[in-house]
Amino acid sequence: MKLLILDRDGTLNRSRDDYVASADEWEPLPGALEAVARLNHGGWRVVLATNQSGIGRGMFDMVSLNAIHAKMHRSLAAVGGRVDAVFFCPHAPEDACTCRKPSPGLFEQIGARFGVPLDEVPAAGNALRHVQAAAVAGCPTHLLMTGKSEHLRGQVDTLLPQAPPSTALLGLPPGTCLHADLAAFADWLLAQDPTADARASGLAPL
Numbered sequence: 001m002k003l004l005i006l007d008r009d010g011t012l013n014r015s016r017d018d019y020v021a022s023a024d025e026w027e028p029l030p031g032a033l034e035a036v037a038r039l040n041h042g043g044w045r046v047v048l049a050t051n052q053s054g055i056g057r058g059m060f061d062m063v064s065l066n067a068i069h070a071k072m073h074r075s076l077a078a079v080g081g082r083v084d085a086v087f088f089c090p091h092a093p094e095d096a097c098t099c100r101k102p103s104p105g106l107f108e109q110i111g112a113r114f115g116v117p118l119d120e121v122p123a124a125g126n127a128l129r130h131v132q133a134a135a136v137a138g139c140p141t142h143l144l145m146t147g148k149s150e151h152l153r154g155q156v157d158t159l160l161p162q163a164p165p166s167t168a169l170l171g172l173p174p175g176t177c178l179h180a181d182l183a184a185f186a187d188w189l190l191a192q193d194p195t196a197d198a199r200a201s202g203l204a205p206l
Helices: 032-041 062-078 105-114 128-137 147-152 165-170 182-191 194-200
Strands: 002-006 044-051 085-089 123-125 141-144 177-179
Touching: 002 105, 032 044, 032 062, 032 182, 044 105, 044 128, 085 105, 105 128, 123 128, 128 141, 141 147, 141 182, 177 182
Parallel strands: 002 044, 002 123, 044 085, 123 141, 141 177
Antiparallel strands: none
């Protein structure tokens, strides 16, 4: 099984200064849903690992979160993509849980659920805490320069698509690769397997 873990806010959809608290506020990033569809067609199963402390803080409830994800699934289906599962942490920081990133709990839950060694599961997201949690769990790590990391664009162009050890200056785990956005990450990942890349481009049968 080829499994991939993505962050949600700032990676798949636009992030907000407060919270994405309703389906009306959920807006996909340009090209992100299509990137997921291409990954799916390349044989990748995609799951999300996302902090949703707005629940613990009382900013929105599970009904609202379910409505957000229902809209997300419909939007993905409309372009031929899918997310197999959403793992989320509902806790506020003061709850001191083990699933709130940068703790690795969500990633460990995903590994246990799907029965896949996490060192074979790439993880990509826009937030440092996502990459840190993924690294602790043993995943190969990828930082997208969108959302919380959009300020890096233009500063590290010479590091793309693979970052040298100098990325330690950015506080990233060793070996982290940098990509402009989810579409660029999908291009990179699919290029590692030419057969999958051809399937994702519609050049070979699924």
